[in-house]
Amino acid sequence: QAQLVESGGGLVRAGDSLRLSCAASGVGISDQSLGWFRQTPGIDREFVAMMSLTPSTARYSDRVRGRFTISRDNVKNTFYLQMNDLKPEDTAKYYCAARRGSVYSSTWGTYNYWGQGTQVTVSS
Numbered sequence: 624q625a626q627l628v629e630s631g632g633g634l635v636r637a638g639d640s641l642r643l644s645c646a647a648s649g650v651g652i653s654d655q656s657l658g659w660f661r662q663t664p665g666i667d668r669e670f671v672a673m674m675s676l677t678p679s680t681a682r683y684s685d686r687v688r689g690r691f692t693i694s695r696d697n698v699k700n701t702f703y704l705q706m707n708d709l710k711p712e713d714t715a716k717y718y719c720a721a722r723r724g725s726v727y728s729s730t731w732g733t734y735n736y737w738g739q740g741t742q743v744t745v746s747s
Contacts, residue, residue, distance in 0.1 A: 625650035625736050629719050632741030635709055639745070643704040645719030645738055653697040656727035658734060659704045661715035661743075668718065670729040672704060680727065687713075709745045716740040 631643040643659070658673040672693040674681040681693050687706075695702040702719065720734035728734070 627719050627721060627736050627738035629717065629738040629741040632717060632743045634744045634746065637710055637745055637747050639709050640705070640707045641709065641743060643706065643717055643719070643741060643743075644701055645703070646699075646701045647721065647736075648700070650721065650736060651697075652695060652700055652702060652721055654725075655721040655723060655736075656725060657693065657695060657702045658720045658722070658727065658729070658731070659691075659693060659717060660720060660731050661713075661717045662740075663715045668731045669715070670731070671717070673727040673729060675725045675727045682727070682729070684729075706743070709743075711745045711747045714743060714745050716742050 626648045628646050656675045659671040660668045662668045672683045690708045692705040718740045719738040721736045722734040
């Protein structure tokens with residue numbers, strides 16, 4: 624059974640950095656497109672970052688571009704979200720996701736596999 628498990632969330636101050644990890648089991652990520660989303664209470668899940676099979680395909684939301692970086696390690700079957708210069712508005716529960724094939728998507732409902740989420744809280 625495929626499973627994605629996030630880790631790396633926490634409480635930080637504005638301007639700090641965090642790296643979220645998403646470890647996959649039961650499914651190999653090498654042929655999966657990957658995504659990160661976030662959600663705050665009462666708001667729909669928001670697209671953060673995505674990538675197809677190679678790093679050059681990475682795309683970001685306007686709100687995080689230039690501060691966040693998505694990456695993958697197919698050998699470790701894990702992918703990451705490096706978050707720099709964090710802001711209070713980045714506070715949310717972050718979810719990793721994977722979908723079969725090379726066509727990536729910014730729509731969370733199109734992903735096949737989801738993690739359980741990890742909380743990121745940024746204080747001002």
